[in-house]
Amino acid sequence: MGDPTRTLELLWRESLPVKAQRGPKQALTVTAVVDAAVTLADAEGLDAVTMRALAGKLGIAPMALYTYVPGRAELIDVMLDTLYASMARRKPKARDWRSRLEAVAHDNRALFTAHPWLADVSTTRPPLGPGQLAKYEYELQALEGVGLDDVAQDSALTFVLGFVESSARAASDQRAARLESRMSDGAWWEANAPLLTRMFDAERYPTAFRVGSAAGAAHGAAYDPDHAYAFGLERILDGLAVLIEKPRAASKRPGRRVRK
Amino acid sequence: MGDPTRTLELLWRESLPVKAQRGPKQALTVTAVVDAAVTLADAEGLDAVTMRALAGKLGIAPMALYTYVPGRAELIDVMLDTLYASMARRKPKARDWRSRLEAVAHDNRALFTAHPWLADVSTTRPPLGPGQLAKYEYELQALEGVGLDDVAQDSALTFVLGFVESSARAASDQRAARLESRMSDGAWWEANAPLLTRMFDAERYPTAFRVGSAAGAAHGAAYDPDHAYAFGLERILDGLAVLIEKPRAASKRPGRRVRK
DNA sequence: TCAATCTACGTACGTCGTACGGAGTTGCAC
DNA sequence: GTGCAACTCCGTACGACGTACGTAGATTGA
Numbered sequence A, B: 001m002g003d004p005t006r007t008l009e010l011l012w013r014e015s016l017p018v019k020a021q022r023g024p025k026q027a028l029t030v031t032a033v034v035d036a037a038v039t040l041a042d043a044e045g046l047d048a049v050t051m052r053a054l055a056g057k058l059g060i061a062p063m064a065l066y067t068y069v070p071g072r073a074e075l076i077d078v079m080l081d082t083l084y085a086s087m088a089r090r091k092p093k094a095r096d097w098r099s100r101l102e103a104v105a106h107d108n109r110a111l112f113t114a115h116p117w118l119a120d121v122s123t124t125r126p127p128l129g130p131g132q133l134a135k136y137e138y139e140l141q142a143l144e145g146v147g148l149d150d151v152a153q154d155s156a157l158t159f160v161l162g163f164v165e166s167s168a169r170a171a172s173d174q175r176a177a178r179l180e181s182r183m184s185d186g187a188w189w190e191a192n193a194p195l196l197t198r199m200f201d202a203e204r205y206p207t208a209f210r211v212g213s214a215a216g217a218a219h220g221a222a223y224d225p226d227h228a229y230a231f232g233l234e235r236i237l238d239g240l241a242v243l244i245e246k247p248r249a250a251s252k253r254p255g256r257r258v259r260k
Numbered sequence C: 001t002c003a004a005t006c007t008a009c010g011t012a013c014g015t016c017g018t019a020c021g022g023a024g025t026t027g028c029a030c
Numbered sequence D: 001g002t003g004c005a006a007c008t009c010c011g012t013a014c015g016a017c018g019t020a021c022g023t024a025g026a027t028t029g030a
Helices: A004-011 A030-044 A051-058 A062-067 A072-086 A097-114 A116-120 A130-143 A150-181 A185-199 A206-219 A225-244 B004-011 B030-044 B051-058 B062-067 B072-086 B097-114 B116-120 B130-143 B150-181 B185-199 B206-219 B225-244
Strands: none
Touching: A004 A072, A004 B185, A030 A051, A030 A072, A051 A062, A072 A130, A097 A116, A097 A130, A097 A150, A097 A225, A116 A150, A130 A150, A130 B206, A150 A225, A150 B150, A150 B206, A150 B225, A185 B004, A206 B130, A206 B150, A225 B150, A225 B225, B004 B072, B030 B051, B030 B072, B051 B062, B072 B130, B097 B116, B097 B130, B097 B150, B097 B225, B116 B150, B130 B150, B150 B225
């Protein structure tokens, strides 16, 4: 990663004053490069976004990319922020915080579904760009006025977003594993059952055997991303409810400000 | 990733019958190779575990590694399972499920702290090895007898482990970013404040400004991994409590079996 | 007009995982 | 006892990758 200031300038390029350009005009724009990179990543995954491949798609020489972007890492940062900027931000309509937060989670999940390569990117790392900032502002609305202090608001949002990212990554890992081994979960199990059943003896691992079998049967696989997401989100919202509706359950109005 | 059966045999190598070996004996063992790889990863990170570097540490030629391990991906799978196998599994002493589950989370977090490169590894993907199986068996104990059905037990454990991994990864990302930019968070902010404060105007992003400032001030950084972990874990346990202690709050004894 | 400054890009370096094939070693079948 | 199959080890080499460096040519402010 190069100079972080350079990355910041890249992220905020639209709102920054254009400085006097002496030489020839650039044939493309940073935005065009980034859009092409996103398209490529959507189609073939993040690994397919090599400087050579991207340059090929754009009809320029590989090294010409470096006039637009300091390097591959920064390119990915900008791709991420661009996606953040593009997320729909409809007015949060739900009156209760729980539905609002659920909508935030679903929107984020949808982003990961639409762009699976996002799971391969660290979303905490990149410097604050316009997309991320707008997203943060918008998503905080879901927690406004519920009685959490500012620090708790930030913690709660980070918590929810972290969960969504984590479950998206798990889903992506599973997809990748399936692709690599070129078989469905069923076929995989069939191929390896002989060895596994020999090892996985119910006497040494009684609980694992019982619970694992039940879970496998219920989901049709060792891991079910959709179920994990649904289950986790419920727990998370329940957990936040305990924090928010502090003055004892049974009340639907927001609690008072809570000190951590 | 190569043949998954090959990986399985590698993982379970200790419990598998040794087949007749025709050629010369191997100078090393798979375990020695894996241990060296873990040591190297601990010291210099996962990226430093290249086949050449590892071979160098072991005093063999790079290509000789492939007699022990089918490839780098499988090596990492075995490293992971080895670490799982090595985790301390003291008898869970706490009588309440909450402390037991908290201990599981802490133990996992400690593993990520001791081996930061784990955050760079997908922990869902690898085939079931002896370490993972033993770990699963052990950790399920924390949820035995609390009144969750088998499927919910699995979901709850997956949920908690996913959270720990996710927060470890966030911590690792932050560490990496700090290393790359070669500055502390304070220095970074100082270097970029001019640009950022110009963009981050309090009028366009009032909530982000207020909440972001408060969180930043409280944690001394934009993101505080320790706080995120503590906050998240509380919420998660509260959320699971809602599921477990179903027949309404105020009761400390476990609820009846819960149907999802 | 001309020097400063910029774009575009060709070449090349150092890195990686690992395919391939050969040389040497061992133990089983006969 | 002998031969050969099966094994270990490893040197070489290939095809990726990101990108440093330097140059040629276009553009424009002074």
